[in-house]
Amino acid sequence: MLHLLGIGAAVIISFSAIFIRMADVSASTAAFFRPAYALPLIALLYAFTRGSDTRTRRERLITIAAGGLMGLSFTLWNYAIGYVGAGLATVLGNTQVVFVGLFAWLVFRERPPAASLLAVPLVLGGVVLTTGVGRPDAYGDQPLLGVLFGVVNALSYTAFLLIFRRTARGLRRPSGPLLDATIGAALAGLVLGLATDPSFDLRPVWPAHGWLLLLAVGSQTIAWWAILTVLPRLPALDTSVILLIQPMLTVVWGTILFAERLSSLQWVGVAAVLTGVALVMLAGAVGRSRARRAAAANGA
Template identity: 45%
Template sequence: MRRIDPRLLLIAGAAFISVSAIFVRLSGVSSGTAALFRCALALPLLLPLAARERRRAGPRRRQGVDVAAGLLLGVDLVLWGASIGEVGAGIATVLVNVQVVVVPLLALAAFGERPSRAFAMAVPVMLGGVALAGGLADSGTHAVHGADPVRGVLYGTGAGLAYGGYLFLTRLAGDGQTHRARPVLLATLGAGAASVVVGAPWQGVDLTPGWAALGWLAALAVTGQVCGWMLIGAALPRLRAEVGGTLLLLQPVLAVIFGAVVLAEYPALLQIAGCLLVVAALWLTTRSAAGPPAAEPGAAAPEPGASSRNHRAAESVRGHEAATGPARR
């Protein structure tokens, strides 16, 4: 993976994640049940991968950050699963991507990593596209596929805030090189715990959902929890915050397409226009990243004499955590 463009890894991860809502919908279980089983069924795959990784690369540092990220992911999964029943699978996945603003803002607050001018110009386009794709500008009943669109929007937005926190912590703690399985394993354990704490008292957790539901949840665990998050975790530390967050906007666009193909949740014309706006904003933000992605932070780094805090942020983005030495700890 070290030789693969991290943008390609992130796009592949987004493609795996984009089918998650469909599997949740097809399973017919509550959001708490889906969140718990997607984590539990992923463990048999992640445990041997993490054990092999530990033997090869040594113990993982910043494990507490991985677990904290997982707790936020668990909250995201429960809220996101609840929004699926209110606004439909495709639109719910669109709404959760308010992370495109959350992640760069957290990077700015924590490390002083300023978003590019292209990103600042593209944010209104992104948010407008998300609003249109979510059916918020269409008063017709054909625009959404759920019981309560307003409540679904609130759930989806809350999920997006938690999701943004998860992505930020993943980018902060990961090196994207030597450790890929263990961060996902620890985050999965944290997400499973959070799904029980949040989902059980709210919507309940069914420990015997049936064989058909288990089949869909197993597919969810493999695609959305293992493949998707390992690819995303390998890519994020090697990209600037705004580039990573923007590329992940392919996820809701693909989700709307898959929702139409698999679940017959056909989008309205304004929703299609919103998806096109998202793609246009993605192009606007990432077109300047045509060179090797690992060099992007260097191009955007401040001039000599900048603070060590900004230098640390640049090092985190490059993903060379293992080579930074004690000063970075």
């Protein structure tokens, strides 16, 4: 049952970029309404679990600030979708898996497995190829700009995850940290929209906001809550495989629904990035499994 919930969450999130393309609003507009529409439902979830939230006021404020990085990430990712398509933007966003490992090593001295380090040049080489390397058959209105936005989005999301994991560590109920991060994301989206986007629009318009509601309820609330609740209870290897479903499915949906026909070089880049991400995930899963077995043996 847990596996099915995890897979279901990954499938829902795989439609995030699709909903954004269907909404056809400015990047900042989508980045604001995604968390804003999700807030009432997440607040309701938190109301049922508030008693188990042991975080201090300082930790909650840090989580809200981290949510600001998530809001920045949403905005950058939405621009990437506009420049290079839903599938490619989502694949680029998943490079955060590599960046999280590198930053954890540099900042927190958490040395990654050797396989993770070997994956870095593979992922970076794949990112270069996803630009199309200036070839005329490259997909996207502005492939190079789209890739740049996609990578900076991944870096922003990396910073968010590193802070979020620290402040939410040890909590069995994720709705509190998720609520605080979503508040921060909505505030950041509002500020960025008002300050930088002439097309930022707070007026609800149909059907655009129907797609944004689906994005908020599906991806930002249900899928995120399921991932934070279910995946920590699954074996690390299973979790890694489930999380890889999302970018692969988004590429499929983008090809089917929007005719996102990548060039041969871009396809090679996608394959290289996903292979590198898979190596990092699998290496991490094996490492965590060995650590648990060693801890169990020492405890015995």
